[in-house]
Amino acid sequence: MSENIQSQIISLIKDSLVELEITDSACEELQLDIPAETRFGDLSANIAMRLSKALKKAPRDIAEGLIKSMLKRIDKTILKDYIKDIKVEGAGFINFYFSDKYLCEQLDLILKKGKEALRINLSGGRAVLIEFVSANPTGSLSVAHARQAAVGDCLANVLDFLGFKVKREYYLNDEGNQINILGKSVELRINELIGEKIEFPENYYQGEYICDIAKLAKEKKIKTEDLGDFAANFILNIIKKELVDFGVRFDTWYSQKELGKSGKINKAFEYLKSKDLLYEQEGALWFKSSSFGDDKDRVVVKSDGSQTYLAPDIAYHDDKYRRGFDWLINLWGPDHHGYINRLKASVAAFGRDPKTLEIVIVQLASIFRNGVPVQMSTRRGEFITLREVLDEVGVDAARFFFLMRRTSSHLDFDLEVAKKQNAENPVYYVQYAHARIASILRNGEFKLDKDADLSLLKEKEELNLIKKILQFSYIMNVCLATQDPYMITVYLQELSECFHKFYDLHRVLTDDLALTQSRLVLIEGVRITIATGLDLLGISKPEKM
RNA sequence: GCGCCUGUAGCUCAAUUGGAUAGAGCACUAGCCUACGGAGCUAGUUGUUGUUGGUUCAAAUCCAACCAGGCGCACCA
Numbered sequence: 001m002s003e004n005i006q007s008q009i010i011s012l013i014k015d016s017l018v019e020l021e022i023t024d025s026a027c028e029e030l031q032l033d034i035p036a037e038t039r040f041g042d043l044s045a046n047i048a049m050r051l052s053k054a055l056k057k058a059p060r061d062i063a064e065g066l067i068k069s070m071l072k073r074i075d076k077t078i079l080k081d082y083i084k085d086i087k088v089e090g091a092g093f094i095n096f097y098f099s100d101k102y103l104c105e106q107l108d109l110i111l112k113k114g115k116e117a118l119r120i121n122l123s124g125g126r127a128v129l130i131e132f133v134s135a136n137p138t139g140s141l142s143v144a145h146a147r148q149a150a151v152g153d154c155l156a157n158v159l160d161f162l163g164f165k166v167k168r169e170y171y172l173n174d175e176g177n178q179i180n181i182l183g184k185s186v187e188l189r190i191n192e193l194i195g196e197k198i199e200f201p202e203n204y205y206q207g208e209y210i211c212d213i214a215k216l217a218k219e220k221k222i223k224t225e226d227l228g229d230f231a232a233n234f235i236l237n238i239i240k241k242e243l244v245d246f247g248v249r250f251d252t253w254y255s256q257k258e259l260g261k262s263g264k265i266n267k268a269f270e271y272l273k274s275k276d277l278l279y280e281q282e283g284a285l286w287f288k289s290s291s292f293g294d295d296k297d298r299v300v301v302k303s304d305g306s307q308t309y310l311a312p313d314i315a316y317h318d319d320k321y322r323r324g325f326d327w328l329i330n331l332w333g334p335d336h337h338g339y340i341n342r343l344k345a346s347v348a349a350f351g352r353d354p355k356t357l358e359i360v361i362v363q364l365a366s367i368f369r370n371g372v373p374v375q376m377s378t379r380r381g382e383f384i385t386l387r388e389v390l391d392e393v394g395v396d397a398a399r400f401f402f403l404m405r406r407t408s409s410h411l412d413f414d415l416e417v418a419k420k421q422n423a424e425n426p427v428y429y430v431q432y433a434h435a436r437i438a439s440i441l442r443n444g445e446f447k448l449d450k451d452a453d454l455s456l457l458k459e460k461e462e463l464n465l466i467k468k469i470l471q472f473s474y475i476m477n478v479c480l481a482t483q484d485p486y487m488i489t490v491y492l493q494e495l496s497e498c499f500h501k502f503y504d505l506h507r508v509l510t511d512d513l514a515l516t517q518s519r520l521v522l523i524e525g526v527r528i529t530i531a532t533g534l535d536l537l538g539i540s541k542p543e544k545m
Numbered sequence: 546g547c548g549c550c551u552g553u554a555g556c557u558c559a560a561u562u563g564g565a566u567a568g569a570g571c572a573c574u575a576g577c578c579u580a581c582g583g584a585g586c587u588a589g590u591u592g593u594u595g596u597u598g599g600u601u602c603a604a605a606u607c608c609a610a611c612c613a614g615g616c617g618c619a620c621c622a
Contacts, residue, residue: 033561033564034561035564035565036560036561036565036568037566040565044564044565046564046603049564049602049603050602052602053601053602058602059602089565090564091564091565091602091603092602093564093565136622173622176622177621177622178621178622282620283620285620286620295548295618299619299620302620303620304620306620308619308622309621333616334549334615334617335616335617336617337548337550337616337617338548338549338616338617338618339622340549361549361550363550363551363615363616364615364616371556371557404558405557405558406558408550408551409550409551409558410550410551410615412557414557420584421584424570426570428584429584429585431584432582432585433585435582435584436581436582436584436585439581439582440581440582441581446581471561475561478562481562482562487561490558490559490569493569493570494569500586501585501587503581503582503585503586504583504585504587505587507580508581509581510581523581544582545582545584
């Protein structure tokens, strides 16, 4: 749906409100919705209902008055050719009906400009940094990380499509407690290899991979004090490979160790001290986060002199802004939600608007096999990994399934369903539509003619298909507003359904040359839209299956 | 105890961020191949939206309380 026609309609309504001398706060935020059902038109305004109380008039009467005023003026505007009808329906909705001419022009635009016609710039020139996954380099990526990777990558694609300057970043926790324990875990396994009898503590890393790293470290004669770094580096390379194989790339890998060396943490502390936001108590150094909405103040330097995780994080997020980003998006697992307030407090402490830091909590995914939950235990190192899911169902199905549900909702991922090649599996349903169109376009007889007469498209299914295509930009708006790309998967299933229905009722390739050419244009428009959506999801768009 | 998330058809989930008769798929039943890909389509059945109040012209959606499930609540990361 072009932004243009929406704003045209909104100014038409506004002019009518002025003419009728209606003023109310409700008039300020005029908004158009896409009705749930096509029989209620193509765009709908609820302004009459919202004005009802203030004006002490029935919504339908207000709507009638507005429509009368609009119809009087519409001939002088560009909408004359694009709006077929304006009707009051239901409780007082004002429904706008597109003309066939409008639909044809929009389809024509998509054919001539390709996916560029679907693009709208909503960025306002903003630069956004999306930080996601950021898993500690102490083991393979889990399915929880996998979902974060899929959501973050897709969200970045969407924001990029909408004109934002987007960078993807992985914060690398390459020093501290976890790395020390990792090093000690490897050290113990080496001792075991030498033949010593060991007791392996429960909080050490249990996985088989620790033994593999121990063997390698022993061969390479890595010094004991370097074992942590060696293991972390080794595992990081595994993680990088897993992400590449999942189709997720990062622009920057931000090392915590480097951050520590840079002196930026001390500088951040100095700033906070100058604002009187740090104080000592019981031998520890505290950040006055409660002054900025946190439940209580937080320790940044422990009484033993070491830093908590918050210390580098404060400097890290200050640094993100200093690098020129005006919007930060962090994707976190649900176990970190208690951390949101203190980090936002740190942003506010530097005089920045905490709203420019968006924390997206990505809920967990549960893995099922034929409806039976697959048990996971991170402690024993026996969890299902991204690698296992990829090996079993492939990139396309894995990405689609991780993106199929609202990000804030739990997700049930059934490995057997993801492998099925039928209608139960939505990724195949969508890809099948794309392949089917590609197959028709490949026919040896008719070529795509960009100047086809689109006014021949008159069937209900044909017009519905165009209308569905035009909803694409609306979906983009919702993804931006919610910072959640999942709706693309829902939309693509709906668009594919519209296509399959059309396909079943109407032949594309017929004896009627003109009609054939217009229908070829129609399905190419559908193909471009599906392809654009699949690109955003990071899923292949097969010509054949 | 406090905080966050969730609760919609037998199952998995939608519902255009407060709109019109709450919709899809699976499953079940009955149909559609001398047709561009049947990996598809058509028709039928399925509801006290966890409960009770409140706000609103309008509530699955917002607010309050309660019920049930998940996850947090460190001088761990």
